[in-house]
Amino acid sequence: MIDMWDDEKIHAFQKTLLKWYDEAGRSTLPWRADHSPYRVWVSEIMLQQTQVSTVIPYFNRFMQAFPTVDDLAKAPEADLLKAWEGLGYYSRVRNMQKAAQQIVNDFDGAWPNTMQTLEALKGVGPYTAAAIASIAFNEPVAAIDGNAFRVFARLFEIDADIAQPATRKLFFELGNQIIDQERPGDFNQAIMDLGSSYMSAKNSDPAHSPVREFDASYQNGTTDLYPVKSKAKKAKPVHYAAMVIKNDDTYLWEKRPEIGLLANFWTVPLFNIDDFVNDRDVNWSETEIQNALEKQLFEQYGVKVDLTKRNLAPITHIYTHQKWFVSVFEGTVVQDQVPKQGEWKTMTDLNRDPQPKIQEKIWKKLS
DNA sequence: TATCCGTGGAT
């Protein structure tokens, strides 16, 4: 199992780590300017599965637009999604608003101030709760994110698979044993800074790490073996026809379902055409696919359409579990009529809605 | 427990 350090070594590690953090940590990150729970929380949610350099401009704009938890609680959802547009994992911002309303309504505006009570907030799991509790409220709990998994796995040569949810408990208990009791928030952030520099996933430099004396994997030359992580499944290919249908100066536009991928986002109609696609590339009879698409537009949307252009070279867009191949079709309505499903909107109107990246790619593909 | 949920960057 784990070759646990004695108290003396733990204290030496804390001292070495925090000394380095004070001298070389990323002190200029905007969410480190102060440790108010609101700022810490917003930054932690944005940073989930998202790189620091990506988050910085979003964070600054978000704090301008929604300076307090009250502002966030009462903001229109469209404004929130527009502020989040391009960040991905959009349920994060929807859950954030629900959590803001929990704080305002259920807790009378007072922040929960322990890891355990913070986990009651929507979208706040074990990692984020520990991060807020330690950074904003000085509670000595380990925040186990991807960095902490990697750093601890290397320091102690831990062979448990970090892709297994059950492994989180092991790392959490280890972290709680070595966390600095006086400066838990700085300790957690120091581990993250270490994990994004000397002990990063790629281009690590353990020989110059401030904690190399404590790094068993470096001492034994096994850095590349840690962390142990099982491989993710490959994304499943899915084929769509994007229907860009014009009616004078408007386009056919519809809202996606409330749950699932890109929930509630507006896009042009996207038809699944896996049935028309052979193996790995478009391979269909021209008249067959064209007739099928026009038929579906009439039956599902109630509009008669003349398809005029097609782009057989598909756009590709990769999600975590799906790889989309999107062929863009253009057409015009034969006669003006109100659609059974979706709406006609001008380009000006639809640019006001937040759009997923795939929709941007579709617009760019138009001839 | 396994799967789902976006996007951008690095190699």
Add this chain to the structure above:
DNA sequence: TATCCAAGGAT
């Protein structure tokens, strides 16, 4: 190009 990684959480 394919793959992995990036301050995870909900179901």
